[in-house]
Amino acid sequence: MQGLRAVAVTLVVVYHVWLGRVSGGVDVFFLLSGFLVTGQIVRAAVRGRVEFVPLWGRMIKRLFPAALTVLVVLIAVCMLVLPENRWFQTVREVVAAALYxxxxxxxxxxxxxxDQHDEASVVQHFWSxxxxxxxxxxxxxxxxxVVWIGRWVGWGVRRSVAGLSAAVFVGSxxxxxxxxxxxxxxxxxxxxTRAWEFALGGLLALAVDAVVLPRRLRVVLGRLGLLGLVACGLILQxxxxxxxxxxxxxxxxxAAVIAAGTTGSRVGADRLLAARTLRYVGDLSYSLYLWHWPVLVLYLVLRGRDEVGLAGGLFVIVLxxxxxxATYHGVEAPVRRSGIGVARPWGAYRFGVALLVPVLVAAGGWQVVSDRKAASYELLVDDPDHPGALSRTPDFEYWGSEDATIVPxxxxxxxxxxxxxDSVCRASTRNRELEACTGPSSDTPTKxxxxVGDSHMQQYxxxxxxxxxxxxWQVVxxxxxxxxxxVDADAMPGDAGCVKWNADAAAEIISLNxxxxxxxxxxxxxxxxTEDTPAGFVAQWxxxxxxxIRVLAVRDNPRFGFRPSACLVSQRMDxxxxxxxxxxxLMEEPPYQRIPDLPSNVAFADFSDYFCEPELCPPVIGNVHVYLDDNHVSATYMATxxxxxxxxxxxxLGGGGEP
Known part of the structure; x- marks a missing residue:
């Protein structure tokens, strides 16, 4: 088993570091977990009773120490080196990782x-x-x-667990x-969607001793299984x-490698997997899996790169x-050999809580620090240090501080x-997914x-x-x-929900007049x-x-192939x-100017000169971050x-907006 673990973790690490892909190695860990845990349960049930407290206690001793140690270290390191724009996401995911x-x-x-635009966090690999x-x-x-029910109907333990494993395998x-x-x-x-992989391991645990295969077949199975496992990530995306x-x-x-078992053949996969080096890597596999991903992510952050290269990859793997x-010999192995939870099974649970609390407390402290930093600036009207878009207006003259910080x-x-x-939102009677949110106003607003539209309209x-x-004014x-x-699902073709939502939104707007x-x-x-004005837009107008009803149609803001804010951090705010x-x-001419016979109720607003300078589209204008990700304008900049x-x-409105 340790040799197979070694192959799986090696594939995971190599594919992550150099190929930027996943290998299928995690699926091997799922199968192995199902194989081992199901075998333990069946043996205990055959003996007469499955004792949950010591069973889960052993799992706590095996899993918690290394994982929670890594999380505590990552909190400390990330507070020092991780860009602040990734703090909230990382805190959120650290807590989720600690709680499985x-x-x-x-x-x-x-x-x-x-949140779909979140970057891969240092603990994303905790998903598995x-x-x-x-x-x-x-x-x-x-x-x-299931065993209890099986006994009631006359089934044995193995038959009952096999039935459960088969049902979960097929359904999942x-x-x-x-x-x-x-x-x-x-x-x-x-x-x-992953339960069947554990169930397959359970079926294998029940069958591996019951089915005896010829030695030559087992040699072939082992070699083909090992070769197929290595090739999986290269062939499949x-x-x-x-x-x-x-x-x-x-x-x-x-499964083929496990079914091959010990063949004794010089050309069998088991001979390779039984090598001392692979067995040792198998011992390290859990800790290596825990460490390789955050080391890779932090290396890329500190170097300001998207790829590590050969030398960088070697450094990541060696570290x-x-x-x-250090984690295996200093944390994992000593705890497993210790007497924690042996004489008193509940001791393992107290030990687990003692490990979990520091992680949650540290994450909570990081959250408090993040909240205070986030609240350290609030945009003021006519802020001389942070004019934002106003710095792009004619005759603008900056009279703020020369060393003003960039906000937010x-x-x-x-x-x-x-x-x-402070909006009051109500679901439409036409469509539950359509919410009309009305901002605060007097009982008789002037206008x-x-x-209406997508997230780029929410910016306004x-x-x-x-x-x-x-x-x-009353804003809905x-x-x-x-x-x-x-009238179409232009951004996501084929999205029938979007088409219906838009039809119902048009009806709601007409009723509001x-x-x-x-x-x-x-x-x-x-x-x-790639900018265009789809025919579906015009049909709605x-x-x-x-x-x-009059329409002000706004030209879309530019989209980047990267996050300007993240680029700023990597370039030391240059x-x-x-x-x-x-x-x-940006095209020189907006696409709607090429459309003949536009509806008479439509006027257009092109704010491109406030998102871009004459030659460049920068990440910061007037000491304000223009973008929060690769395509959404920050609320702070939009407020300017x-x-x-x-x-x-x-x-x-004919200038008639004054109350």
């Missing part, structure tokens, strides 16, 4: 539109350990329940295939097609091995997205403005909130990520000169034209290398655009 919920945290982030921890908790309970694999096809990112981290049915490749390869050796603070930048401040709530308070927002206001609708005028979904030529991001947006809106 990291896979569900990643699922939650993938479902949250604004979390699934294993959940398996260790649930599987023994399921097995005991089917679910995995379906969900992988529908939402691969969700399927990759979902516990139930594991990170984009797993788990699904293709995850059968590495798991069946590992990871040294840390894993990096720690709060990833979350600096325009909210729905009603509807903001930042300036409109200021203007609404000043002019006593109807927003859905990746779903601009159109606002003075103005602010919406997307162009769409730029990729980096480069015509619907509003028939209802006599904006030069992070600025992109304007001609690479209030006078600019005001001029466009008042021009359409």
């Amino acid at each position: 919920l990291e896979n569900w945290q990643l699922v939650s982030d993938a479902a949250d539109y604004f 350990l979390s699934i294993q921890g959940q398996f260790y908790l649930v599987w023994p309970i399921l097995a005991v329940v 694999l089917a679910f995995s295939v379906v969900l992988t096809a529908a939402n691969q990112q969700l399927a990759y981290f979902h516990s139930l 594991v990170g984009t097609v797993f788990p699904g049915y293709l995850a059968l490749w590495p798991t069946l390869c590992a 990871s091995v040294l840390l894993s050796v 603070p990096m720690v709060s930048l990833p979350d600096d997205f325009a909210p729905h401040p 009603r403005i509807v903001v 709530l930042a300036p409109l909130t200021q203007l609404a308070e000043h002019h006593d 927002s109807m927003l859905r990520g990746a779903c601009p206001f159109s 606002p003075d103005l609708v602010l919406t997307n005028g162009t769409r730029d979904v990729r980096v480069g000169l 015509r619907k509003l034209e028939s209802a006599g 904006p030069g290398p992070c600025s992109v030529p304007r001609t690479e991001l 655009m209030a006078p600019i947006v005001e001029a466009e809106v008042l021009a359409l």
Whole structure:
């Protein structure tokens, strides 16, 4: 087993470090866990009783010490070297990792539109350990329940557990295939799409002693299994097609190696896997898995790179091995050999809590520090040090401090997205997914403005909130990520939910009869000169034209192929290398100017000159971060655009915005 673990962890490390891919090695760990735990449960049940307290106590002794040690060290190191814009995400994931919920945290982030752009954290690899921890908790309970039911109907222990394993294997694999096809990112981290891999290990544990294979066949099985396992990550795009049915490749390869057993052949896989070096790497496999990923991520952060290269990769691997050796011999092995939980099984649980508390306390302290840094700046109206977009207006003259800091603070930048401040939201009777959120105003507001579209329209709530308070406007927002206001699903073709949402949004707007609708005028979904004004946009404007409703269509802001803020950090806050030529991001002429016979109710606003300079699109303008990620404008910067947006809106309202 240790030799197979060594191969699996070596594949994981090498593929992560040099190939930027996943190898299928994690799937081998899942199968091995199912194999070993199921075997333990069956043997205990045959003896008469499965004792949960000592069973889970042994798992705590084996899993907690190394994992929680790594987490405590990472908190201390990351507070010193990790860019502040990654703090909140990392704190969130450290807590999830400590509680063996990291896979569900990643699922939650993938479902949250604004967290989808998160960078890989130093503890993202804990997703697989979390699934294993959940398996260790649930599987023994399921097995005991099934064994009890089996005894009631006259089944033996092995038959009952085999039935459970087979049912979970078939059901989970089917679910995995379906969900992988529908939402691969969700399927990759979902516990139930991985359960079949543990169940396959359980079936193998029940069959390996019951089925005797010829020696020559076992030699062939072992060699083919080992070769197939090594080749898996080279042939398959594991990170984009797993788990699904293709995850059968590495798991069946590992099963073949286990089924081959000890052949005694000089050409058998077992001879290679029994080598002392591989057995030792197998002993280190848990600690090596824990360390290699954060070392890789932190190396890339400190060097400001996307790839490590040959020499950098060797450094990452050597350092990871040294840390894993220290952790194995200094933490893992001593705790496993200790008497903790032996005489008093509950002692292992007290020990686990004693290890867990420092991690949670340290993470909580880091959260407090992050919160204080995030609250250290609040944009003031007419702030001379941070004019933002106003610095791009004609005749602007800077009269603030020469050493003014760039805002917002990096720690709060990833979350600096325009909210729905003090809004009252109600679900539409036409569509539960359509919410109309109404901002505060008097009982008789002077004007009603509807903001409708995707997240790039939500950005405009930042300036409109200021203007609404000043002019006593009522601002109503109807927003859905990746779903601009159109008769089609332009950003995500085939999204029927977006099409229906837009149709219902149009009906809601017509029933509200606002003075103005602010919406997307162009769409730029990729980096480069891909901006267009889809026919679906124009069709929606015509619907509003028939209802006599005016539309202000806003040109989309540029999209980058990287995070300007992250680039700034890597370049020691030098904006030069992070600025992109304007001609690479924006067409000289907006695409709507080429459309004939536009609806008469539509006017256009092009704020490109406030996102870009004449030659470059920089990451910072007027001492304010322009972007919070690679395509969303920060709320702080958008707030500095209030006078600019005001001029466009008042021009359409006939200057009648004053109360």
